[in-house]
Amino acid sequence: MLQRSKLPPGVPFLIRRLFFNLAPATAILAASRLLEVVFQLRPPTVAIIVIALLSIPALYILRIVLHEWHVRRAAARIGAVLPPRWEGRSIGNMDILDHVMERFYKGYITDGVWDKMGELGYLYAISIMWDTSYFTTDANVTKAVLATEFLDFEKGDEFRDSMGTVLGTGVFNADGEMWKFHRNMTRPYFSRDRISHFELFDRHANLLISKMKDRFRGGHAVDFQDAIARFTLDSxxxxxxxxxxxxxxxxxxYAHNDPIGPKLVREPNVAERFAQAFSEAQQVIALRWQVGWIWHMQELLRDKAAEHMQVVDQFLQPILEEAIAKNRAAKSQGSISSVDHKPDENETLLDHLVRFTSDPAVLHDETLNxxxxxxxxxxxxxxxxxxxxxLYPDVFKRLRTEILEKLGPSQVPTFDDVRSLKYLRAVINETLRLYPAVPFNVRVANRDTTLPNPNPGGPRVFVPAKTAIAYSVFLMHRRKDYWGPDALLFDPDRWLDERLNKYFTANPFIFVPFNAGPRxxxxxxxxxxxxxxxxxxxxxxxxxIELDLSAQPPDARPPPEWASAEGQKGKEKVIPKSHLTLYVQGGLWVKMTEAEKEA
Ligand code: HEM
Incomplete structure (x- = not known):
C-alpha cells in the first residue's frame, strides 16, 4: 500500500553534487573538443587536464566571491547591516566546527556555538566551508522568524530531506501549501478537550504507577525517563x-548496578516491535540532523531509517486500511457527513482524518508526524x-499539598481541576522554561530578507536567501535581561508573583517552548x-521522590567542574542532552515512597 523510494538518499544527493562540481571541468573538456573539431586546434592534453581540474576550485571560489559581493551590495542598498561573524583560524573555519562538536558531545547543553553570544551579541553568523548560518537567542529576532515575518522563513529542503524517510510530507515536515493542507486538516481535532483522553491517560497512568510501585517495593530504582516515554507512547x-x-x-x-539486571528477554510482539523500530527511526533522523549534509555520505548504500520504517509500517498498515474501509462503509450507508462534520467525543485522530482523505500515504505521514x-x-x-x-523537595511538597487539598489522595482529576491547580501550572511552565523540550530549532530564509537588530535602534540585519537561522529557546529562557537576576534558578513562583507581569506579560516572546506564530x-x-x-x-x-544517583550509569554523571557554575548548571545531577528533543543522558533513575506508607 505504501510505496517507499528504493534509492538510498545519499545517491541523488551525490549525483546533484557531482553534477554541480564537475560541470566546469566537463565544459572545458567539451570546449577543447569543439576547438579541435571546428577550428582544428588541439591544445596539449596535459594543459586541458590541468585547466579542467583547476576550474573546479576556481568556480567554487568565484561563486563565493560573487555571493559575498551580492550580499554586501544587497544589504547596503536597503540600509541593512550584516551580523558580526565568528572568525575561525583555519581554512573554511573548520576549527570552529571542531570546537562546536567537541562542546556538543562533552560540554553543557548551551556550550558550543552558543557560548559566543557574550562576545558577539545575540545574533551572529558562522561560516563553515563558506556556508553561512545565523545564530540567535534574541526574542525579537525569534518573533520575526516565527511570527511577524513568517512568510520569509520555512523549515527548508535540508530539514525535509533529512526527516523525509520518517516524516514524509506530514504537518511537521512540510512547508507552504502542503503544510497548510495538513495543518487545516488536523487542527479541528485539537480544538476541543475530550473526556475520552482523560480516561485513557488514567488507564495508562494507573498501569505505570503500579509497575513503578512493584519495583520500588523490591528496593529497585526506576528509569523514569524510559517509563514515562512508554506512558506517552501508549497514550x-x-x-x-x-x-x-x-x-x-x-x-x-533495571539499573546497571542492579543485581537482577539485565532485563529478561522475550520475543517482542508486533506492537513492541513498532515501539522499538519507531524509536530507532527517530534516532536515525536525529543523527542526520546533528551531522548536517554529511549524513548523505553515510547513507550512500542504504537508507538507515528504511528498515525501521518497514516494521513501523507493518503495524500501521492494517490500522490505516481498517479505518479507510470503515469510513467507506459508513459513507456508503450515508451514516457520516463530509469534512465539515463536528468531531465526536470518542473519535481518534485517524477517524477524524479519514473524513478528509483516503490516501494512505497522507494518513500514514500525518499520524506519525x-x-x-x-x-x-x-x-x-x-x-x-x-x-x-x-532537586527541590520543597516544590514537591507544596505541589503535593495543592493536589491533595483539591483532589484528595485518589480522586480522578477533571479538566476544571487541571485548570484550577495554579501551582501545578507554574511548576510545568518553570520546567518548560529551564528545560524546553525543543531547545534549539532552525528556519531557513526563502528569499533575501531582513531581521530586527538585537541592539535597540540599530539598522535591520540582512539575511540572504537560503541562510539558516538557528534559534535557541533554551538560552532565551535563561537570559537575565529577560527574566531577572534569578533567571538561572528554578522558581515556579515567578509564574505567580509580581515577576509574571514584570517579565513575561511585558514580553511574551521570551517564553516560547511551544513555538509561536502560525506554526x-x-x-x-x-x-x-x-x-x-x-x-x-x-x-x-x-x-x-528522590534521585538514585548510584543507579545513574557512570558515564552519565556531570563533570565535577560544573558544580562551580551559576544557577541550574551548578546544581545538575544528570547530564541534559539534546538530539531533536532534550533528554537525560543515561536515563533518570529515581526511587519513590508510596503515599500509603507515610508515617
Ligand atoms: C510539552 C509538550 C510539547 C512541546 C514542548 C511541544 C513543542 C512544539 C514545538 C517547539 C513545535 C514547533 C516545531 C517546529 O515547527 O519546528 C511543535 C509543533 C507541533 N506540535 Fe508540539 N509540543 C508538545 C506536545 C505536543 C503534543 C502532545 C502534540 C500532539 C498530540 C503536538 C503536536 C504538534 C504538531 C502537530 C506540531 C507541528 C505544527 C506545525 O508545524 O504546524 N505537540 N510542538
Missing part, C-alpha cells in the same frame, strides 16, 4: 489510532519536572492536560 497511539502499542506491558529496565511531535516532547517535560522536584504547537493544550493529569496521579500516589 498517543491510542488516541491517534485507537490501538495502543502497550509498551508498558513489557518489563521496565503527530506521534513524533507529541510523544517525546511531553515525556521530556515530565522527566525534567520529576527531576526538578527531586505554534497544535498539541499545546493536549500536552498541558496530559502532563498535569500524570503529575496529579503521581503525587497522589507517592509522598516522596
Amino acid at each position: 498517543a497511539t491510542e488516541f491517534l489510532f485507537g490501538k495502543c502499542v502497550n509498551s508498558l506491558e513489557s518489563d521496565l529496565p 503527530i506521534l513524533i511531535a507529541g510523544r517525546d516532547t511531553t515525556a521530556t517535560t515530565l522527566t525534567y519536572a520529576v527531576y526538578l522536584m527531586c 505554534i504547537c497544535l498539541g499545546q493544550q493536549f500536552a498541558y492536560n496530559e502532563m498535569s493529569f500524570f503529575l496529579i496521579r503521581l503525587l497522589q500516589n507517592f509522598s516522596m
Whole structure:
C-alpha cells in the first residue's frame, strides 16, 4: 500500500553534487573538443587536464566571491547591516566546527556555538566551508522568524530531506501549501478537550504507577525517563489510532548496578516491535540532523531509517486500511457527513482524518508526524519536572499539598481541576522554561530578507536567501535581561508573583517552548492536560521522590567542574542532552515512597 523510494538518499544527493562540481571541468573538456573539431586546434592534453581540474576550485571560489559581493551590495542598498561573524583560524573555519562538536558531545547543553553570544551579541553568523548560518537567542529576532515575518522563513529542503524517510510530507515536515493542507486538516481535532483522553491517560497512568510501585517495593530504582516515554507512547497511539502499542506491558529496565539486571528477554510482539523500530527511526533522523549534509555520505548504500520504517509500517498498515474501509462503509450507508462534520467525543485522530482523505500515504505521514511531535516532547517535560522536584523537595511538597487539598489522595482529576491547580501550572511552565523540550530549532530564509537588530535602534540585519537561522529557546529562557537576576534558578513562583507581569506579560516572546506564530504547537493544550493529569496521579500516589544517583550509569554523571557554575548548571545531577528533543543522558533513575506508607 505504501510505496517507499528504493534509492538510498545519499545517491541523488551525490549525483546533484557531482553534477554541480564537475560541470566546469566537463565544459572545458567539451570546449577543447569543439576547438579541435571546428577550428582544428588541439591544445596539449596535459594543459586541458590541468585547466579542467583547476576550474573546479576556481568556480567554487568565484561563486563565493560573487555571493559575498551580492550580499554586501544587497544589504547596503536597503540600509541593512550584516551580523558580526565568528572568525575561525583555519581554512573554511573548520576549527570552529571542531570546537562546536567537541562542546556538543562533552560540554553543557548551551556550550558550543552558543557560548559566543557574550562576545558577539545575540545574533551572529558562522561560516563553515563558506556556508553561512545565523545564530540567535534574541526574542525579537525569534518573533520575526516565527511570527511577524513568517512568510520569509520555512523549515527548508535540508530539514525535509533529512526527516523525509520518517516524516514524509506530514504537518511537521512540510512547508507552504502542503503544510497548510495538513495543518487545516488536523487542527479541528485539537480544538476541543475530550473526556475520552482523560480516561485513557488514567488507564495508562494507573498501569505505570503500579509497575513503578512493584519495583520500588523490591528496593529497585526506576528509569523514569524510559517509563514515562512508554506512558506517552501508549497514550498517543491510542488516541491517534485507537490501538495502543502497550509498551508498558513489557518489563521496565533495571539499573546497571542492579543485581537482577539485565532485563529478561522475550520475543517482542508486533506492537513492541513498532515501539522499538519507531524509536530507532527517530534516532536515525536525529543523527542526520546533528551531522548536517554529511549524513548523505553515510547513507550512500542504504537508507538507515528504511528498515525501521518497514516494521513501523507493518503495524500501521492494517490500522490505516481498517479505518479507510470503515469510513467507506459508513459513507456508503450515508451514516457520516463530509469534512465539515463536528468531531465526536470518542473519535481518534485517524477517524477524524479519514473524513478528509483516503490516501494512505497522507494518513500514514500525518499520524506519525503527530506521534513524533507529541510523544517525546511531553515525556521530556515530565522527566525534567520529576527531576526538578527531586532537586527541590520543597516544590514537591507544596505541589503535593495543592493536589491533595483539591483532589484528595485518589480522586480522578477533571479538566476544571487541571485548570484550577495554579501551582501545578507554574511548576510545568518553570520546567518548560529551564528545560524546553525543543531547545534549539532552525528556519531557513526563502528569499533575501531582513531581521530586527538585537541592539535597540540599530539598522535591520540582512539575511540572504537560503541562510539558516538557528534559534535557541533554551538560552532565551535563561537570559537575565529577560527574566531577572534569578533567571538561572528554578522558581515556579515567578509564574505567580509580581515577576509574571514584570517579565513575561511585558514580553511574551521570551517564553516560547511551544513555538509561536502560525506554526505554534497544535498539541499545546493536549500536552498541558496530559502532563498535569500524570503529575496529579503521581503525587497522589507517592509522598516522596528522590534521585538514585548510584543507579545513574557512570558515564552519565556531570563533570565535577560544573558544580562551580551559576544557577541550574551548578546544581545538575544528570547530564541534559539534546538530539531533536532534550533528554537525560543515561536515563533518570529515581526511587519513590508510596503515599500509603507515610508515617
Ligand atoms: C510539552 C509538550 C510539547 C512541546 C514542548 C511541544 C513543542 C512544539 C514545538 C517547539 C513545535 C514547533 C516545531 C517546529 O515547527 O519546528 C511543535 C509543533 C507541533 N506540535 Fe508540539 N509540543 C508538545 C506536545 C505536543 C503534543 C502532545 C502534540 C500532539 C498530540 C503536538 C503536536 C504538534 C504538531 C502537530 C506540531 C507541528 C505544527 C506545525 O508545524 O504546524 N505537540 N510542538
